[in-house]
Amino acid sequence: MQKYEEAHKILKDIPLNLQTERVAVNEAFNRVLAEDLYTDFSFPDCQKSAVDGYALVMWDKNEYRIKGESVPGDLKSAKLQTGECIFVMTGGIVPDNADAVVRVEDVVEENGQIRLNRQPEKGVNINLAGEEFPEHALFAEHGRLLNDLAYPALCYSGKKDVKVYKKPKIGVFVTGDEILEPGNDYRKGHVFNTNRYILLSLLKYLPADIEYVGCFDDNEEEIAKVLEKSNE
Secondary structure, three states: OHHHHHHHHHHOOOOOOOOEEEHHHHHHOOEEEEOEEEEEOOOOOOOOOOOOOOOOOOOOOOOEEEEEEEEEOOOOOOOOOEEEEEEEEEOOOOOOOOOEEOOOHHHEEEEEEEOOOOOOOOOOOOEOOOOOOOOOOEEHHHHHEEOOOOOOHHHHHHEEEEEEEEEEEEEEEEEOOEEEEEOOOOOOOOOOOOHHHHHHHHHHOOOEEEEEEEEEEOHHHHHHHHHHOOOO
């Protein structure tokens, strides 16, 4: 019988022939990328507000005249004059010449004006264009698992589909003359099939197709046949 280290080396030395396929984005979660992914535009593509508040051009007074509003998806971005402000919702476009966005909670609004308790720091609450990713930037590398960290970036990129590796097939079997399946009557000297359920539960988190082959006696010839059949 081969030692564990020898068997492990044999498995590691087997050349992998991983095939690829293109899948829709809604089927790409928990798959492994087979290509590098680059942005087609900057994230965000223009400067946007990080909060619900008022974009303004700062001056030496605490009162600002409200000129209008900007909501997410509205491509209009009014140019502000000194002493003017515009209401912006979270994700709304901030005028290019705005100095800051002050949160709604930090102002008093009345008679078409807002009054600040104090002047904000320049640039506060503004997400700059390209702040997350510039245009044509690499945002997910070949071999990356599209998990809960990488998958949102793929969705945000606007790509329709993506090249991934096909799921490998993993067969699981357990051996032992003493193995009992849960639900059967206990017999002295036997154990219940714990490995089957632990392994299958852990493997289900992998990007692979998992199949339970069965439970077999500790017979070398029988196990060899199972391995040979599984490779077909």
